[in-house]
Amino acid sequence: MTRIVARPLTRETFAEFGDVIDMGGDNHYPINGGKAERYHDLATAEALGPNARVLISMVRGTPYDFPLKLTMVERHPFGSQAFIPLSPRPFLVVVCHDGDDDGPGEPHAFITAPGQGVNY
Template sequence: MRKIIAEPLTKDAFAPFGDVIEAEEGTSFPINNGKTQRFHDLAKVEVGGENARVMVSIARGQPYDLPLTLNMVERHPLGSQAFMPLTSSPFLVIVCPDESGRPGVPRAFITKPGQGVNYARNTWHGVLTPIGEEQDFLIVDRGGEGNNLEEFFFPEPYEIHLPER
């Protein structure tokens, strides 16, 4: 099995695949008479296709055992897909570059508390992968007509490991 070591999630490292969603001082301003700090425009939400609309959901994910065997990735040709954890627990983020319509070698990232991701439209990515405990996630993605899911099964799986401490 081919081994991939997860790396810390950073905006620069993740930029080819979408947006890292996190509250940073440079993206904020006060609202509600100064009682609230708004962290503004943190991700590019993309929706396309017939009768497309932005959809907000909550998903409850069960934790995965590690190391993770990665057999499959998916992508959404009609819209982006954002996941923001509603807890402070980390989760794995797995993405692949597109190589002529097929996923290339995966990259794995581990989030820190307060980080979420927005997968850009057509980005190959792994499934929602909580670590350690059940987690709830706010999801922002595309609703509407049309097939917005493409799956790819690797002929030989990858094994995803957390970095050694």
């Protein structure tokens, strides 16, 4: 069994997999008469195919016990998927590049800071 250690999620460490969604960075400005702050262009949603569309869903997950034995990963070849937490708790992100045999490649794990999300 291969053991992997989760690294802190940063834009630099996650760049090869997708976008980090958070309120860091310089691309924000006041809107609505100064009553709100817009954090602009944080990620790009993608949908491929003739009937493709971008949609928004919510998922309520159950925490895993650690150490975690990874037995399954999802693959979304026709569109991106974003995870934006509604609570200020960190969460584990595990991603893989495509493998040589149409299966997943080596897993990479990241732990978010409170308030961070991802899009990939």
